[in-house]
Amino acid sequence: MDYARLHSSYTFIILFAALFGYFLLPIEIYQSTRDFIPLMLALVMLGMGLTITPHQLKALRSAGLFLILGIILQYTIMPLTAFAIAKILNLPPLLILGIILVGSSPGGTASNVITYLARGDVALSITLTTASTLLAPLLTPLWVYLLASQWIPIAPAPLFITITKIILVPVILGILIRIYWHPSKRILNQFLPVFSMLIIAIIVAVVVGLNRTTILSSYLIFIAVAIQFTIGLTAGYFSSNFIQSKQSRAKNKPRSRAVAIEVAMQNSGLAVALALAHFDPLAAVPGAIYSIFHNIAGVILASYWHSQPSKT
Template sequence: MLTKMSQFATKTFLIWMFIAAIIGFMFPKQLAPLGSTVPWLLGVVMLRMGMTINPKDFKLIFQTPRSVIIGVILQFAIMPSLAYIIVKIFQLPPELAIGVILVGCCPGGTSSNVMSYLANANVALSVAITSVSTLLAPFVTPALIYLFAHEWLNVSFISMLWSVIQVVLLPIILGIILQLLFKRMTKKASEALPIISVIAISLILAAVVGGNKTHILQTGALIFLVVILHNVCGYILGYALANLLKLDRKDKKAVSIEVGMQNSGLAVSLATVHFSPLAAVPGAVFSFVHNISGPILAKYWSKR
């Protein structure tokens, strides 16, 4: 029963995102206070990732390191560069510019693995790229943020580094330790983890939408345009460069999805802790957008 519920929660993920966004708009005053819990909720998602990481996932790094290295490099090269270019083209105000760049500098989202499966892509490669980019994120993400957004920043590198370590690295390490020490328990718990992740991500989206309802309404059209452009160009450039580097079709699809789908929850968390509420808006909108575009792209590729 629990497995069926988890499968249902995963398959209907997009519906829950819609519901969460609508609830955020309808009850902003009630949900805005939840904004302070965003780092904790993201920590729960990362803990789940740590509990499900399998040592076999990393075998691919040694078996076919070229594909994994290409995927990770493209992940951290394309999206931050695209974010900076888009910010400059649209001349966004500082808070929104920081928010867009935060999204671009984050690692791949965990839902990208599900999309790779649905797209009939190389799921093992997708999981390896997500795992490696997420483990590198505590060091690479703050560095990229400073590289691309230093003209708008007034936060120390160390404080941002520590935030990413707390929200990403420590929960993943804890999850791996729990998996090693309590294999049977974590195996049973893993059946409920997709449900917990969907609930946590839905609460993050509802809290951010509720807390930023006014800002979203004021900048809605522009932010949606910027985020959709960022997301779609990520897919296109990820696939095009993977094709240029002679990866096979399944690998190209996996890399494209990894590049286009970001851990926007981390961007929201960093914006909430270190910047203004307006800086969290691009991350919230990206969460909504890539959970629509991802399934559409996956369905298109699966049919072909």
């Protein structure tokens, strides 16, 4: 499958969805659709589980230092960066919460495709996504509670239950189904990615539609998202280089790229679902904007890295 064309189409679809949500359909349509977002995200995560094989699960035990580094950065640099940016920019409480939700989320599945396009280590990327997703029910509510409770009352238990229902259970169910059912390459490489694209596009359209009167005035969110992505990417890449000897850096460029992309690209759909399920539609705006931004920035970055030499 042509992943470059697939992801460029994804970027176009996400942008179109944002414009659609802003200019078309009355807000009542989006209000009636928002309740289905957790279910839609659960279906996306079920699809992710179907792509995970027992061999990839075993790889979690042998992924080594890069896996540990990626997980540590995912659940320290990203939430703490979100907190610092929100404080510095003096954002309203609900937007602060939204930024922290994004920063506390696990890696997004789009990172695997971007890693492929960037000539990164795809196996490591999938392993990192799987590990951070499995840890999300514990670490995401913890970070949201620690960082956002000074602005918004946070109850970690409901967040834990929601993440377990829409992330952990569907992924584990998909893994169990995959043990007994081996879907065709057409399903894995074409149907599931396109299905996930459309679901995320619908989520973006709903969030933009619910916040059409305030989203453009929240220009600081665009700045915050760009800074958050850039810090995650930079920390992932240079930390990966730091733990290697000078001789092995050239050889392990694919791993450094995989860690950098995985840390920077968040599961923004989860941030949106949590915001809509437990808080306010305004708290979902950072997640929707992050979804748009990290796909555009990811494609640009992947195009640059693809043109650079990289040993496999």
